[in-house]
Amino acid sequence: MTTGTTDPVPDGSPAEARTAPVPDPAGGRPVLPPHGRVRPLGLAQVSLSGGFWGGRQHANAAATPAHCEAWMERLGWLANFDRVADGTTSPDRPGWSFSDSEVYKLLEALAWETGRTGDPGAQAAIKRLTARIARAQDPDGYLNTCYGHGDQPPRYSDLEMGHELYNTGHLLQAAVARLRTAGEDDLVRVARRAADHVCRTFGEDGLRGICGHPEIEVGLAEFGRALGEERYVEQARLFLDRRGHGTLRDIPLGRAYFQDDIPIRQADAWRGHAVRALYLAAAAVDVAVDLGDAELLRAVERQWERSVARRTYITGGMGSRHQDEGFGEDWELPPDRAYCETCAGVASIMVSWRLHLATGDVRYTDLIERTLYNVIAASPSTDGTAFFYANPLHQRTPGKPAGPGEVSPRAEGGTRAAWFEVSCCPTNVARTLASLGGYLATTDDDGLQIHQYAPCAVRAELPDGRRVAVDVETGYPETGTIRVRVAAGTRSPWTLSLRVPAWADGATVTEDGGTRPVSPGMLAIRRSFRAGEVITLELPMRPRFTWPDPRIDAVRGCVAVERGPEVLCVEGLDLPAPGDLDALVVDPLSEPLPDAAGARVRGRLPARPDRPWAYAAAHPADAEGEWFDVPLRPYHEWARRGPTSMRVWLPASASGTSS
Amino acid sequence: MTTGTTDPVPDGSPAEARTAPVPDPAGGRPVLPPHGRVRPLGLAQVSLSGGFWGGRQHANAAATPAHCEAWMERLGWLANFDRVADGTTSPDRPGWSFSDSEVYKLLEALAWETGRTGDPGAQAAIKRLTARIARAQDPDGYLNTCYGHGDQPPRYSDLEMGHELYNTGHLLQAAVARLRTAGEDDLVRVARRAADHVCRTFGEDGLRGICGHPEIEVGLAEFGRALGEERYVEQARLFLDRRGHGTLRDIPLGRAYFQDDIPIRQADAWRGHAVRALYLAAAAVDVAVDLGDAELLRAVERQWERSVARRTYITGGMGSRHQDEGFGEDWELPPDRAYCETCAGVASIMVSWRLHLATGDVRYTDLIERTLYNVIAASPSTDGTAFFYANPLHQRTPGKPAGPGEVSPRAEGGTRAAWFEVSCCPTNVARTLASLGGYLATTDDDGLQIHQYAPCAVRAELPDGRRVAVDVETGYPETGTIRVRVAAGTRSPWTLSLRVPAWADGATVTEDGGTRPVSPGMLAIRRSFRAGEVITLELPMRPRFTWPDPRIDAVRGCVAVERGPEVLCVEGLDLPAPGDLDALVVDPLSEPLPDAAGARVRGRLPARPDRPWAYAAAHPADAEGEWFDVPLRPYHEWARRGPTSMRVWLPASASGTSS
Structure with a gap:
């Protein structure tokens, strides 16, 4: 998964050779502004x-x-x-x-x-x-x-x-x-x-x-x-x-x-x-x-x-x-x-x-x-x-x-x-x-910033010639553990910055023998690092409910489920019958539970009798149905098992866990 | 408003001359099927x-x-x-x-x-x-x-x-x-x-x-x-x-x-x-x-x-x-x-x-x-x-x-x-x-059906030559009183049918000296009618809340107000500030009240602080604001006083009259 650790490299000396197939002056950067914060x-x-x-x-x-x-x-x-x-x-x-x-x-x-x-x-x-x-x-x-x-x-x-x-x-x-x-x-x-x-x-x-x-x-x-x-x-x-x-x-x-x-x-x-x-x-x-x-x-x-x-x-x-x-x-x-x-x-x-x-x-x-x-x-x-x-x-x-072999004439469709x-x-x-x-990463005058977490090797040089080298080991976003292994130790201090996502309430970092909570934003660690030492960022991956601003009219009364950086969704093919997704309501008072595929929430399927007119003098009081576990999967995975209905925003049951 | 009453006309004799400017064989009918129920x-x-x-x-x-x-x-x-x-x-x-x-x-x-x-x-x-x-x-x-x-x-x-x-x-x-x-x-x-x-x-x-x-x-x-x-x-x-x-x-x-x-x-x-x-x-x-x-x-x-x-x-x-x-x-x-x-x-x-x-x-x-x-x-x-x-x-x-004089290039706009x-x-x-x-009206073998209520004179002949003649007097839909005055009496019976709209729960009819409740559908009165007698249909015009089917995702948690056949709406220009319509919630537990313009409901304007991201881990608990009377007017009247924001579906406050 990673390139492994190496011995300390003295500041200013060449970092280990890496296997970039085409080393080039601009480093293969899509964007390279002449100025900027990083x-x-x-x-x-x-x-x-x-x-x-x-x-x-x-x-x-x-x-x-x-x-x-x-x-x-x-x-x-x-x-x-x-x-x-x-x-x-x-x-x-x-x-x-x-x-x-x-x-x-x-x-x-x-x-x-x-x-x-x-x-x-x-x-x-x-x-x-x-x-x-x-x-x-x-x-x-x-x-x-x-x-x-x-x-x-x-x-x-x-x-x-x-x-x-x-x-x-x-x-x-x-x-x-x-x-x-x-x-x-x-x-x-x-x-x-x-x-x-x-x-x-x-x-x-x-x-x-x-x-x-x-x-x-x-x-x-x-x-x-x-x-x-x-x-x-x-x-x-x-x-x-x-x-x-x-x-x-x-x-x-x-x-x-x-x-x-x-x-x-x-x-x-x-x-x-x-x-x-x-x-x-x-x-x-x-x-x-x-x-x-x-x-x-x-x-x-x-x-x-x-x-x-x-x-x-x-x-x-x-x-x-x-x-x-x-x-x-x-x-x-x-x-x-x-x-x-x-x-x-x-x-x-x-x-x-x-x-x-x-x-x-x-x-x-x-x-x-x-x-x-x-x-x-x-x-x-x-x-x-x-x-x-x-x-x-x-x-x-x-x-x-x-x-097969057909050009899709339209952008909509629900299938790739x-x-x-x-x-x-x-x-x-x-x-x-x-x-x-x-x-994924940037540098500034004093160090390295890691923005997106993926197994990778980072080998960079700071403006003053100091070299920083880390390897990231992680199963993210399946797991929330991000291990940043220092590939080359340094004698003088520099700053390793790790992005703690805005959603990551309850994150911790473990380094230098201790674990402490960290807040969303850039976590900056400034010191000298030993080759092979590991800084571990732990992001909370428990699925969570997310509520929309009440001004978003189209999803009023609904809740979404997220897990780490992933938005989850319900696919119709995971419900008892194809049309059930129209009726599904979820219990917003029972926290979503982790599940191998993504998460589970408590939901039920109120009976929705056909009515000749969709507007009535009374709020419809439908039979509520039995609670059952509704599986959610990452949105990016939807329709991979075949065409299906799907929704991210789930109507929240008004009666909740009390029924 | 009406053509007045006349003396009884014997069955089969010509009804009073009316002033149809172009009498013609097909009677000026947009649709004239050879068969049909009416x-x-x-x-x-x-x-x-x-x-x-x-x-x-x-x-x-x-x-x-x-x-x-x-x-x-x-x-x-x-x-x-x-x-x-x-x-x-x-x-x-x-x-x-x-x-x-x-x-x-x-x-x-x-x-x-x-x-x-x-x-x-x-x-x-x-x-x-x-x-x-x-x-x-x-x-x-x-x-x-x-x-x-x-x-x-x-x-x-x-x-x-x-x-x-x-x-x-x-x-x-x-x-x-x-x-x-x-x-x-x-x-x-x-x-x-x-x-x-x-x-x-x-x-x-x-x-x-x-x-x-x-x-x-x-x-x-x-x-x-x-x-x-x-x-x-x-x-x-x-x-x-x-x-x-x-x-x-x-x-x-x-x-x-x-x-x-x-x-x-x-x-x-x-x-x-x-x-x-x-x-x-x-x-x-x-x-x-x-x-x-x-x-x-x-x-x-x-x-x-x-x-x-x-x-x-x-x-x-x-x-x-x-x-x-x-x-x-x-x-x-x-x-x-x-x-x-x-x-x-x-x-x-x-x-x-x-x-x-x-x-x-x-x-x-x-x-x-x-x-x-x-x-x-x-x-x-x-x-x-x-x-x-x-x-x-x-x-x-x-x-x-x-x-002025400009062709509108687009169908949208919010102004006529x-x-x-x-x-x-x-x-x-x-x-x-x-x-x-x-x-507005049809006939069948035994009488006349009135479907839409407006001041009008109806002069018709049934297939067997009987003539039916009524004048409708009404301020509908401003008022719910519809007076059907028999313009020509008949000796033999026929059926006068009046549509009682599906929304008109609590309608009554007054005729032949008595008043009785009538249900939505066609009210049929079969008898002989005296010239000048009046059948009065009273439709309930109190404004009312109407709730959408929960499957209409886009208006979940909202309620509309109707009055008679009219859907009402709130126009932004009737609220304290132009942007208030985004925040307005109404109290679904206080019935709407009649108002000269249409209706009033209890509403308030929760504070909606600007947030950098519209999705949050908790259901937003905004300051709710004071209740005040929100005026509603008929939807068909909207933007007649000038460009304005507008909405028919009003978010229902979850806390209702208890706060």
């Missing part, structure tokens, strides 16, 4: 080894990139590049205007994989895909398979919905991954030409346009950082500040859909299309940090605060509406029609990670944990070849699986699908799982 | 005179048709007909593919108006509009401004979303109104040519297509009845039976959107787009009745039962989802995202009226009353020049009014708008209010 560690410093996330990362690496490439080949999304290169574009181009971006997200996933494992298959895939993409690039750097060639509409003729710059943004993110795991190559050169084209076309003296789907901003900012090209960051700022003034044409869903209703510096909450809102917010943090723009940073923090307090599901999921894949208003959080797009979970992590790097505030890494376990982990099938797109908290009728008409989620999951090591 | 009375037999509905009908007549015509002229929807006639169609045709139907619905409204009042302005408008439409008809009867001319796409090239047959269906309904109020004229002749074209094109040996938006079926069936053309009814049957087999291409929203997923004879509930589902159901009743198809009638009744019991709002509103303007699943009835399109209310009345005529079941006329007061009455502004499109039961933030991008509701309201007299 500095991220990347794939070169943090390597996952098994456990909850290691297993998922392995399944992802083994199956998902190949799965995605095969689908895109089959559907002609890859051949779109060949057609541009060969001058054979035609009006029946397959895929949406954003299908290019799926190829780029796949490339990004492959790049992180090569950084993580050096997998030659992934290397070969990158070269293969890059060659096809490079051929499609126009001499001036423009690269898009849907516009500007043959009979296609002209370049930038539909900024609202054309996704041209969105695609380019993902190309730049792929190039960042390549730069930070392998260094400059053809993909990076293609991306540089594309970025230069964007700056020439949309610069201060160019088109005063923006893209209907933010993404170019976050791509430009990080690519600029990776290359030291400040003008890319400046172009990102320009796009940000152009937005919110009705720069784009109005559309039936309104300009809030693409955040062109209010300038980002003035907005109070996220609104409109969730992924758009969150990619934009991520870019805003990047620009704010790079340009020292405290007002902009504060604006994003304010939006995060309001949106997390009032527009976010208990799972961390964001997006209350199917209609526009968008945020709802404050307190509008229906569990059944929750959209909670997997990609919005990815994007939420992008925003929170950037805010955490800037501020060091633990609330951001708390939300990342919640989102990882209850959105990201829910999406992929165990073998990494099928995905949830939407992540509702209540499924009334079991979903219908798509036929191999591929979608709009297939943004599979590649987004792939790039996130491949780069997950980059989101 | 026979409708039309505008020639029932004339509204003031009161709740008379006032609305008057405002509608005075303003709405002219308003709609002016908007359609301004936007070029009328000129679309001229362009087809003149061969000047161009790719920039204004309006959606269904804009023709708005002209036809306007014509239908105008026709009912001429039948009701003989208004020469309406007559002139009909001639004016008919002339422009007639010029656009192709020699073979095809009539559409969006397809089949010049550069337009070919006829019937997009049956899924092209709305060609939908438009034609509305043309036929307009022609029915014209036939039944004025007789055959150019509009009827145009419609006949269009219907013949449809039968030739889509008959047994023709295209095996159907229209993505049902409406042609209900138009063909009634036009066939009105003309005695059985082949039109047969064509409607053919369309009905073709549907549900995947006859149309799949679309991202799925074939359930246009009810092409399951044959109508097999479906258990309404699903997909609500207006589509309901227009289809209305046609199915027509076809079932005309062809004696008991299986089909039973299928629609079954769908009505399930959908009314589990997929209908307390307002009678239908359509839980914005995404597809559609029904949700069973129990999916969110008040805030309720779509409850005004047109779905119109369509629901169409279905229930047809089912009532077929079966005589009072449940259908009960639902019509609920829908009239809480959907239809809510839509138009007091002056008939602005409309609600969606009718949610909870508005979190006040709507933003459109600028003059016109919409998709402007189906204004003309649908207009035709419904203009023909409302046709939905």
